[in-house]
Amino acid sequence: MAISLRRARTIIRKALEKGREMGLKPLSVVVLDAGGHVQAFERADGAAPGRFAIAHGKAHGAVMLGMAGTAQMKRAEDQAYFMAAVNGVYGGKVIPVPGGVLIRDRRGAVVGAVGVTGDASEKDAECAMAGIEAAGLQGEI
Amino acid sequence: MAISLRRARTIIRKALEKGREMGLKPLSVVVLDAGGHVQAFERADGAAPGRFAIAHGKAHGAVMLGMAGTAQMKRAEDQAYFMAAVNGVYGGKVIPVPGGVLIRDRRGAVVGAVGVTGDASEKDAECAMAGIEAAGLQGEI
Amino acid sequence: MAISLRRARTIIRKALEKGREMGLKPLSVVVLDAGGHVQAFERADGAAPGRFAIAHGKAHGAVMLGMAGTAQMKRAEDQAYFMAAVNGVYGGKVIPVPGGVLIRDRRGAVVGAVGVTGDASEKDAECAMAGIEAAGLQGEI
Amino acid sequence: MAISLRRARTIIRKALEKGREMGLKPLSVVVLDAGGHVQAFERADGAAPGRFAIAHGKAHGAVMLGMAGTAQMKRAEDQAYFMAAVNGVYGGKVIPVPGGVLIRDRRGAVVGAVGVTGDASEKDAECAMAGIEAAGLQGEI
Numbered sequence: 001m002a003i004s005l006r007r008a009r010t011i012i013r014k015a016l017e018k019g020r021e022m023g024l025k026p027l028s029v030v031v032l033d034a035g036g037h038v039q040a041f042e043r044a045d046g047a048a049p050g051r052f053a054i055a056h057g058k059a060h061g062a063v064m065l066g067m068a069g070t071a072q073m074k075r076a077e078d079q080a081y082f083m084a085a086v087n088g089v090y091g092g093k094v095i096p097v098p099g100g101v102l103i104r105d106r107r108g109a110v111v112g113a114v115g116v117t118g119d120a121s122e123k124d125a126e127c128a129m130a131g132i133e134a135a136g137l138q139g140e141i
Numbered sequence: 142m143a144i145s146l147r148r149a150r151t152i153i154r155k156a157l158e159k160g161r162e163m164g165l166k167p168l169s170v171v172v173l174d175a176g177g178h179v180q181a182f183e184r185a186d187g188a189a190p191g192r193f194a195i196a197h198g199k200a201h202g203a204v205m206l207g208m209a210g211t212a213q214m215k216r217a218e219d220q221a222y223f224m225a226a227v228n229g230v231y232g233g234k235v236i237p238v239p240g241g242v243l244i245r246d247r248r249g250a251v252v253g254a255v256g257v258t259g260d261a262s263e264k265d266a267e268c269a270m271a272g273i274e275a276a277g278l279q280g281e282i
Numbered sequence: 283m284a285i286s287l288r289r290a291r292t293i294i295r296k297a298l299e300k301g302r303e304m305g306l307k308p309l310s311v312v313v314l315d316a317g318g319h320v321q322a323f324e325r326a327d328g329a330a331p332g333r334f335a336i337a338h339g340k341a342h343g344a345v346m347l348g349m350a351g352t353a354q355m356k357r358a359e360d361q362a363y364f365m366a367a368v369n370g371v372y373g374g375k376v377i378p379v380p381g382g383v384l385i386r387d388r389r390g391a392v393v394g395a396v397g398v399t400g401d402a403s404e405k406d407a408e409c410a411m412a413g414i415e416a417a418g419l420q421g422e423i
Numbered sequence: 424m425a426i427s428l429r430r431a432r433t434i435i436r437k438a439l440e441k442g443r444e445m446g447l448k449p450l451s452v453v454v455l456d457a458g459g460h461v462q463a464f465e466r467a468d469g470a471a472p473g474r475f476a477i478a479h480g481k482a483h484g485a486v487m488l489g490m491a492g493t494a495q496m497k498r499a500e501d502q503a504y505f506m507a508a509v510n511g512v513y514g515g516k517v518i519p520v521p522g523g524v525l526i527r528d529r530r531g532a533v534v535g536a537v538g539v540t541g542d543a544s545e546k547d548a549e550c551a552m553a554g555i556e557a558a559g560l561q562g563e564i
Contacts, residue, residue: 222506
């Protein structure tokens with residue numbers, strides 16, 4: 001199952017909407033496919049210019065490793081040099097904190113990931129989940 | 142003048158719509174701000190996974206050099222080694238063909254760029270222009 | 283609001299002057315625009331050859347993240363692996379310590395950043411602020 | 424002999440001034456030292472954001488190879504793949520066209536280089552020479 005552009009749009013809109021409802025700073029949201037490639041992205045007005053790379057790094061690391069942001073953060077806390085090395089291996093495109101959320105199909109296969117950045121990592125992840133659920137998909141924080 | 146997310150969405154939707162009307166292959170469309178940073182991106186269903194980087198390279202080179210895709214292509218045809226060197230200088234993020242379209246404000250200042258990829262370069266550029274015009278902005282192909 | 287070259291020169295001159303008044307080691311000062319691109323740079327006689335990259339990294343990280351050097355340093359102290367990953371994401375161009383000072387306009391929007399390096403980070407930041415204030419702008423350390 | 428910051432400023436000011444006198448597009452000018460490291464840089468108002476990298480690439484290639492822009496261009500025309508490989512070897516930081524001007528001392532030793540970009544390459548080089556001569560130094564186009 002691929003994530004259609006229609007669904008990617010729903011994920012992004014709902015994640016941004018959730019951020020506004022929660023009173024968060026302006027968010028940036030990316031949706032990647034099962035190969036870790038960009039499907040869609042939006043950066044809210046007022047967000048810093050470099051936010052694409054952060055959102056992307058969260059989602060990209062999640063797909064590449066098959067490990068969501070929370071698990072990556074735990075690994076980074078236990079073994080910082082390992083995640084630093086992973087960052088190098090993937091050309092810098094890994095941000096190992098919450099806000100990188102895996103999308104799984106009904107059988108549990110990873111079909112993509114969402115990356116959200118702009119506020120505290122846990123709140124970023126909450127917004128990603130809101131988007132994923134609005135699209136009728138299952139997320140793993 | 143910055144390009145708001147609302148306008149970036151209009152540009153992308155209209156560019157994709159134009160592509161469908163013209164019967165083109167599935168397009169990918171990126172909108173960059175005046176600093177060459179990603180504002181929004183969408184990849185139509187059926188487009189190849191690597192299309193983000195092509196759309197981005199078209200628009201990024203245009204902003205960085207202040208030179209739209211058509212002018213870059215002419216330079217590449219006249220002096221291929223120059224555009225090859227420019228590609229190196231910008232870390233590979235330059236695709237010197239039409240489809241990288243500058244957005245200018247009323248005084249002529251560059252406020253961003255649109256990158257479209259997926260079909261023939263000239264047709265890609267035509268779709269970028271359709272999006273820019275729908276957003277009430279002025280494009281330079 | 284863009285930072286004119288005239289203002290960038292004022293910032294650099296006053297920052298260098300402040301460093302001499304304080305008896306600091308030779309400083310290097312960069313001014314970046316709102317997109318993180320170099321507007322002007324000067325390296326005082328006697329400064330080490332690699333100081334451009336340090337000054338640039340301080341200011342570049344600040345613009346890209348919308349977070350000044352002091353806030354970046356706090357984050358690095360709380361969560362070192364996060365700032366290490368951010369460094370990777372931005373191709374190494376991030377130095378998360380004071381001396382990377384954001385410039386904001388009257389409404390609070392980031393319009394650029396100053397990076398100063400050469401002496402202790404806090405003193406570097408003080409010189410950046412002296413330059414920014416001399417140019418009639420508002421800095422965030 | 425090192426190029427003092429005072430001299431670097433003179434070079435930049437005079438090169439920019441020459442460009443205005445000649446009615447050229449807004450220029451960007453970098454001065455590098457004998458090790459190829461940035462001493463000073465200014466980007467005129469209205470120049471595209473990515474001009475630092477182009478000016479730098481012109482001057483950096485000149486110092487690294489000990490070969491000014493005109494000689495590099497000849498080599499690129501004769502043997503494009505060689506200059507493409509040189510670009511790769513130096514991490515992309517080489518633009519082999521006029522506007523990268525070597526600075527030599529009285530004995531002929533290279534003490535730095537000036538890189539100018541913004542208009543036609545030959546005109547860029549003319550402005551670099553104007554700056555170098557105003558500083559009492561000897562340039563090689």
